Amino acid sequence: MANMNMIQALNSAMDIMLGRNPAVVLMGEDIGYFGGVFRATEGLQRKYGEHRVIDTPIAEGGIVATAIGMSVNGLRPVAEIQFADYIYPGFDQIVSELARIRYRSAGDFFAPVTIRTPCGGGIRGGQTHSQSPEAIFTHVSGIKVVMPSNPHDAKGLLITSIEDDDPVVFFEPKRLYNGPFDGDPNKPAVPWSTHPKGQVDEGYYKIPLGKADIVRAGADVSIITYGTMVHVAVAAAAAMNVDAEIIDLRSLVPLDVDTIVASVKKTGRCIVAHEATRFSGFGAELLSIVQEECFWMLEAPIQRVAGWDTPYPHAFEWEYFPGQARVKAALKTVMGPA
Amino acid sequence: MSQFTFKMPDLGEGTVDAEIVAWHTKPGDVVSEDQLIVEVMTDKAAVEVPAPVSGRVVSVTGAPGDKVAVGSPLIVFELTDGAAAPAMAAAPAPTIPAAATPTAPAATAAPATRATATLTASAATAPTPAAVPIARQGRVMTSPANRRRAREAGIDLTTVAGSGPGGRILRADLQTAAPRQAVADAADTTEIKVIGLRRLIAERMSEAKRNIPHFAYVEEVDVTELESLRMHLNHSRPKDSGSLSYLPLVVMALTRVLESFPQCNVLYDAARGVLIRHRAVHVGIATQTPDGLKVPVVRNAQALGLWEVAAEIRRLAERARANKATREELIGSTITVTSLGKLGGIASTPIINAPEVAIIGLNKAVERPVVYQGTVAVRRIMNLSSSFDHRFVDGYDAAAMIQALKERLEHPATIFIPTVKSP
Numbered sequence: 097m098a099n100m101n102m103i104q105a106l107n108s109a110m111d112i113m114l115g116r117n118p119a120v121v122l123m124g125e126d127i128g129y130f131g132g133v134f135r136a137t138e139g140l141q142r143k144y145g146e147h148r149v150i151d152t153p154i155a156e157g158g159i160v161a162t163a164i165g166m167s168v169n170g171l172r173p174v175a176e177i178q179f180a181d182y183i184y185p186g187f188d189q190i191v192s193e194l195a196r197i198r199y200r201s202a203g204d205f206f207a208p209v210t211i212r213t214p215c216g217g218g219i220r221g222g223q224t225h226s227q228s229p230e231a232i233f234t235h236v237s238g239i240k241v242v243m244p245s246n247p248h249d250a251k252g253l254l255i256t257s258i259e260d261d262d263p264v265v266f267f268e269p270k271r272l273y274n275g276p277f278d279g280d281p282n283k284p285a286v287p288w289s290t291h292p293k294g295q296v297d298e299g300y301y302k303i304p305l306g307k308a309d310i311v312r313a314g315a316d317v318s319i320i321t322y323g324t325m326v327h328v329a330v331a332a333a334a335a336m337n338v339d340a341e342i343i344d345l346r347s348l349v350p351l352d353v354d355t356i357v358a359s360v361k362k363t364g365r366c367i368v369a370h371e372a373t374r375f376s377g378f379g380a381e382l383l384s385i386v387q388e389e390c391f392w393m394l395e396a397p398i399q400r401v402a403g404w405d406t407p408y409p410h411a412f413e414w415e416y417f418p419g420q421a422r423v424k425a426a427l428k429t430v431m432g433p434a
Numbered sequence: 435m436s437q438f439t440f441k442m443p444d445l446g447e448g449t450v451d452a453e454i455v456a457w458h459t460k461p462g463d464v465v466s467e468d469q470l471i472v473e474v475m476t477d478k479a480a481v482e483v484p485a486p487v488s489g490r491v492v493s494v495t496g497a498p499g500d501k502v503a504v505g506s507p508l509i510v511f512e513l514t515d516g517a518a519a520p521a522m523a524a525a526p527a528p529t530i531p532a533a534a535t536p537t538a539p540a541a542t543a544a545p546a547t548r549a550t551a552t553l554t555a556s557a558a559t560a561p562t563p564a565a566v567p568i569a570r571q572g573r574v575m576t577s578p579a580n581r582r583r584a585r586e587a588g589i590d591l592t593t594v595a596g597s598g599p600g601g602r603i604l605r606a607d608l609q610t611a612a613p614r615q616a617v618a619d620a621a622d623t624t625e626i627k628v629i630g631l632r633r634l635i636a637e638r639m640s641e642a643k644r645n646i647p648h649f650a651y652v653e654e655v656d657v658t659e660l661e662s663l664r665m666h667l668n669h670s671r672p673k674d675s676g677s678l679s680y681l682p683l684v685v686m687a688l689t690r691v692l693e694s695f696p697q698c699n700v701l702y703d704a705a706r707g708v709l710i711r712h713r714a715v716h717v718g719i720a721t722q723t724p725d726g727l728k729v730p731v732v733r734n735a736q737a738l739g740l741w742e743v744a745a746e747i748r749r750l751a752e753r754a755r756a757n758k759a760t761r762e763e764l765i766g767s768t769i770t771v772t773s774l775g776k777l778g779g780i781a782s783t784p785i786i787n788a789p790e791v792a793i794i795g796l797n798k799a800v801e802r803p804v805v806y807q808g809t810v811a812v813r814r815i816m817n818l819s820s821s822f823d824h825r826f827v828d829g830y831d832a833a834a835m836i837q838a839l840k841e842r843l844e845h846p847a848t849i850f851i852p853t854v855k856s857p
Contacts, residue, residue, distance in 0.1 A: 392579065432599075433599065434598075
């Protein structure tokens with residue numbers, strides 16, 4: 097066990113996979129010589145060589161397309177898209193090629209590609225470095241979508257994703273790289289060394305996709321969330337003294353419906369929370385499932401906490417970011433007389 | 435085109451008013467002569483009143499339960515002349531003084547007028563709508579979980595008052611509603627107007643019980659021999675006769691006994707302060723009918739034979755139950771016998787059918803072990819539970835009368851032997 101932040105945990109996962117499996121290659125902008133803009137691949141090119149850890153041109157479409165070609169020919173590429181905000185040039189390759197190869201070839205070919213990409217706000221990154229586009233990818237059949245909320249999960253989920261024979265888009269909430277963030281920007285930053293999930297096994301381990309983590313068990317309301325909002329939800333519920341059950345989905349596709357349904361059936365109340373914009377957000381899917389599976393157990397309308405339906409702003413970031421105040425408002429509503 | 439006002443007819447001797455039981459027509463209807471238009475109730479008899487003419491009903495007076503005096507307008511017809519076209523027959527509003535009748539004119543004119551007339555007409559025929567619980571408007575507001583709880587607990591959410599925002603039903607409301615609901619099923623009420631025969635029964639019962647100091651007297655009668663006579667007669671009865679019950683035998687015995695107890699075969703005229711002793715014995719037979727208790731009368735029972743009494747009781751009971759008994763068949767009794775047959779129980783306290791002064795009740799005849807001629811024997815025993823108007827019948831006389839009746843019933847041959855007049 098070692099104290100790791102999420103960058104170190106991800107670095108450890110890739111290090112281990114490069115060492116264990118010669119088919120694993122890393123590729124991306126500035127990931128090799130420079131070690132990645134967030135230092136996630138620091139030292140790996142030096143350790144495994146330029147043919148294993150590849151610096152690419154600034155061309156996301158090309159990065160994804162090249163990864164697809166490598167994967168169908170036997171490699172396990174781990175491609176980094178420097179910011180999720182830049183993933184769209186590769187989107188056609190992801191939707192039209194990567195997601196469908198197994199289907200299109202009737203199983204003759206498959207594409208074990210992992211696309212790592214930092215997402216989310218809270219770093220004063222403005223519209224081009226703060227987006228949370230995960231729902232767009234959950235809508236594409238054939239892609240798995242993962243988003244960890246802590247170093248321990250990040251490492252285990254990344255190893256599982258790399259070993260998965262199907263494409264995974266692996267979102268890394270960049271505000272959580274260096275420490276858990278409860279949504280309050282005025283508090284001093286907290287390092288992962290203060291958090292139990294900052295304790296990371298240095299060796300190889302996997303966390304299955306499609307298995308949510310119950311971060312906090314509770315009886316009164318289920319807060320279904322993922323990524324940065326896990327920590328915001330924990331803080332808001334504690335501040336409100338609400339006995340909330342907080343579920344960290346960890347992967348959106350596949351989705352751990354069983355854990356969600358069991359929780360909401362237990363509590364009768366539900367909030368879904370994500371940083372991404374509200375309209376057609378992943379919360380809408382969660383809400384639909386809860387409604388379908390738990391309708392007769394619901395005490396109150398399901399609440400959604402999400403970003404506003406605007407592009408991520410340059411200014412007023414903390415008015416936009418769905419912080420504790422918005423979670424508390426939802427808690428107040430959902431815990432009202434029923 | 436002319437109007438005809440049909441007044442409440444005199445439906446029987448001394449009738450001053452009659453109660454509307456049910457209308458079979460309403461303003462706007464076209465009726466033909468002799469068609470049933472209204473049912474009314476006099477003292478005891480229900481009377482079906484036919485239309486005296488053919489025509490269109492313009493207005494009716496009185497709602498079910500209302501009493502209408504004899505001679506006052508009951509229904510106004512507009513006579514249809516052969517040439518009168520429907521459009522012409524439509525009476526324009528001004529021809530009917532607004533205050534004269536409670537209903538609007540019959541309308542076959544403009545649709546709007548017709549609609550108005552229909553509404554008014556229904557309001558007139560049902561001026562006092564029953565208090566129906568008003569269902570909550572629209573959907574009940576509550577959570578799905580509460581809907582499930584209500585369903586599982588068998589709670590009708592429309593009956594639950596919501597204490598939440600905007601009247602939303604909360605779980606707490608449901609919890610307080612749940613126990614109430616179990617009782618509320620019992621309190622799920624239906625209102626039945628006390629009208630017609632039921633009102634008459636109610637009034638008479640209250641009046642009799644309030645005014646008459648009842649003296650109740652119960653005696654047991656060994657009817658073993660009466661039973662064996664009854665069985666014998668039933669086995670050998672005329673083909674067209676129904677089987678005998680105890681009732682005609684008791685009536686027969688009673689007529690004999692009353693010859694010696696004329697003070698029990700009496701009607702009390704309170705207005706004049708006179709007791710009217712009757713030589714004839716007109717025996718009222720308390721009869722349960724679908725409408726309620728009726729007391730048809732076996733006239734001159736003292737002059738009838740056993741089979742005649744039995745046949746008359748049967749005939750009257752059938753007519754009373756079919757609501758066909760005439761007013762004459764339902765009035766004029768001088769003493770009443772009441773029997774609940776198998777439901778007779780061991781004792782009862784019958785209420786006197788005023789202005790009579792006595793009522794004889796038959797309880798259930800059952801075999802019992804009794805001491806009979808020095809040993810315990812199984813004998814058939816029937817109790818007589820009777821009430822007397824203690825103002826006019828002393829306890830001694832009442833007891834003596836019942837003992838005389840017991841004597842006859844225990845020695846059935848004496849029922850058929852004329853009373854020996856004491857010198």
